[in-house]
Amino acid sequence: MTQPKPEAPSAPQTEQPYEQLKFAAQGDRRIEVGNAITTRSMARRLPQLMRRSLTLGWLVDRNSVIALLTCAVVSGVLEAFGLIATTGVIKPVITSGEFTSAQLSAAAFPLTVVVAAIGLRALLGIASTALSARLSPKISREAELKLLDAATRAELAAYDNPGYNDRWDAADRGVDVSRELLTQCQYILAASASLIAAFCALTAVHPILLPLLILAAIPKGLASVRAARLTYIASRTTAKDRRLLGMLRWYLVDKQTADQIRSGTMANFLISRYRATGQQIDKTTDQATLRSAKISLIGGAAGGFASAVVWASLTALVASGHISVAALGTAFLALTRVSTSLDGIVGYGAQLFRTGMYLDDWADFIDEAGGHRINRGTEIPTGPVAVRANNITFQYPNADRPALDGVSVEVRRGEILALVGENGSGKTTLSKLLSTLYLPDHGAITWDGTDTRNIDAHAAWSRVAVVPQNFACWPLSARENISLGQPDPEGDDAVLAAARAAGADEVIDELRSGLDTLLAKEWWGGQELSGGQWQRIAIARAFHRPASLLVLDEPTAALDPRAEHRIFAGLRHHAADRAVVLVTHRLTNVAVADRIVVLNKGHVVQHGSFAELLADQAGLFRELWDLQNERTGHIPAPTSPTDAAAPNQHALF
Structure with missing residues (x-):
């Protein structure tokens, strides 16, 4: 009998918006900065930007900065002498109409000055370019170091805020352009020196030429500033899309997702997103x-018309006898230099102004770490002996509900506190709050009675050892992966002791060079580890730290039963002088805990010892325990070989 076809689901009455991967930064400054890009603001800010450029250069190589400034000043002086001497070269010839030995003698000295000035200025130009090339990468590196330092001083919660990542990208763009900063500054200095020299020469010819030249430069200057404004705003507008391209590129080529790209045949789909x-x-x-x-x-076009007015005025001055024909030659050269210099100042000034706007993003991030700079107290903890959460609430940005709401727990030195619950219950979030990686929105986390908001963050973290779910596989030696670059006074003995406690000694024994082996095969030609071997290394690094609070978040998820048993059999030993917080889904492992807290949707729904919670037949803990251990009544029995072969004799083989 033919089964009736199921009816197609009815279309929704209202079309739901399709959510795409996008980034919307809070406090987007595009409109603000776009309106701020004006000729007046450019003229006001150029000296500030040049000072910033030279200040950064001064930090990395002050001698080169001094040499660069000296080259600019001397070059301008030489150009002024060269232009003024040009009149001395032309005048003897123009005066007599003949080129005799007397005229040659009269022109010899000024001609020597002109030639010497040209040659020396060429040498100074080479020196300036070399100095700029020397300083630029150093400035870029210094800017990047400051950015990295600021990023490490941001609250961990910043990474949950989309606006933080956008500000990081904008600041990183500032690092990219910082290497151009000094080069642009150098060109402006050179153009300014040339302009001053030409002004001096033109003043000697006739003062009226100066305002005419400045007027001629205004149209092109205004156009350059407007163009800089459009370029910068376009860059800020596309910043989010460029960040998306970077993420897609990472997912397409990274080893961590390479197998899933292939097994899921996702390459064409992701590439199409990249292309769009x-x-x-x-x-x-x-x-x-x-x-x-x-x-x-x-x-x-407007600048060309204005230049025509300048040249017409110059012709009129010659015709009326206000300047001599000999001075006309000097004026001609000076006008050419002035025009070139003004173009250089306006052009490079616009570039420097645009670079400065990117550097503003960089400077803002440096000052406030993207708006999330760590701003806690200065107290140095001595424990903690007791860690307590007092009615805390914590909610992630853009989340529909708090991850934790009204939670109170306590763990003391020598105790093991286990946090259990279903996915999304808030276990990991609570462990991060207890270890001061996060601060609560409401309520307080206290260490020995002191609110963690009043404790120096780095001092607190130095007393915490954390094994997170997603632990880092550092491209370092096995020794540095355990010591984290912070060796114990006992040296390798302490490293090996921590490795034995975590079962990582077996891993180290199999390594090519023991603790000296590099654990980064694809980057450094080192040795690769399996997921379980890496997890043993991650546990060893926690045992190596001189911490008073040990947080283990699913510490044995990748371990085999023998290795897992070894960890939990020795956990009580490690809790003797530490407070231990254990997060796990494997309820058999929490039998080692002194107290167990059961979380559900951000609330504490049960707490007690393993025996107490297991005895509560109506509690969530017992329900989860039964689901893990009494599966015969919930999972269908396997199909017999005869039944399985009937529909398809070649189902598996």
Whole structure:
């Protein structure tokens, strides 16, 4: 009998929006900075940006900065002498109309000055370029170091805030352009020196030429500033899409996801997302480029007309006898230099201004760590002997409900506190709050009665040892992976003792060079470890730390039964002088705990000893225990070989 086809589900009455991977930063400054990019603000900020450039250079290599400034000043002086001497070269010839030995003698000295000035300025230009090339990578590295330092001084909760990541990307862009900062500054200094020299020469010819030249430079200057504004805003607009491209690229090529890309045949899908995002970036960039080109075209046309007015004025001055024909040659060279210098100052000034806006993003991040700089007290903990959560509430950004709500727990030195519950119950979040990685929104976490908000963060972390669910596999030696670059006074003896406690001694014995073996096969040609071997290393590093609070979050998830038994058999020994917080789904392991806290959707629903919770037939702990240990009544029996072969004789073989 034919079974009726199920009816297709009815379409929803209202179309739900399709959520895509996107980033919306709080406090987006694009409109603010876009309106701030004006000619006046550019003129006001250029000296500040040049000072910032030279300050960064001074931090990394002050001698090179002094040499660079000296080259700029001397080059300007030489150019002024060269321009003024040009009149002395031309005048003897123009005066007599003949080129005799007397005229040659009269022109010899100024000609020597001109040639010497040109040669020395060329040498100084080479020296300036070399100094700038020497300083630029150092400045970029210093900017990056400051950025990395700021990032490590942000609260861990910052990474749960999308706005923090956007600010990091903007600041990282500032690091990228910082190497251009000094080069642009150098070009502006050179153009300014040349401009001052030309102004001096033109003043000697006729003072009216100066305001005319400045007026001629205004149209092009305005156009350059507008173009810089459009370029910067386009860059900020596409920052989120560029970040998405980076993430997609990582997922496509990283070893951690490579097997799933292939087994899930996801490559074409992700590449299509990458292509679509890239096209969106191209669209925004093309629009900005077209608008910039139109503005530059208008500015260039207006500047050309203004230059024609300047040259017409110069012709009129010669015709009226206000300047001599000999001075005309000097004026011609000076006007050319002025035009080139003004173009350089305006052009490189616009670039420097745009670079400065990226550096503002960098400086803002340095000052506030993306708005999440650690701002806690200065008390140095001596314990903790007792760690307590007092009616705490914590909610992640954009979450629908608190991860923890009204939770109170306590663990003391010498005790093992186990946190159990279903996925999303708040176990890991609570462990991070107890170890001061997070601060509660309401209520308080106290160490020996002191609110963790008043404790120095780094001092607190130095007294904590954490084995997280997703532990780091550092591209370092086995020794450094256990000591974390913080050796114990007992040296390798302490490292090996921690390894034995975690069962990692068996791993080290199999390594090519023991503790000296590099554990980064794909990067350094070192040796690869399995997931379980890495987990033993991660546990060993926690046992190695001189910590008073030990937090183990699913510490044996990747271990075989023998290795797991070894860890829990020795856990009581490690709890003798530490407070231990154990997070696990394997309820048989929590029998070692002194007290167990059962969480459900952010609330504590049970607490007590293993025996007490197991005896409570109506409690969540007993329900979870039964699901783990009494599965015969819940899981269908396997199909017999005869039944399995009937539908498809070749089902498996």
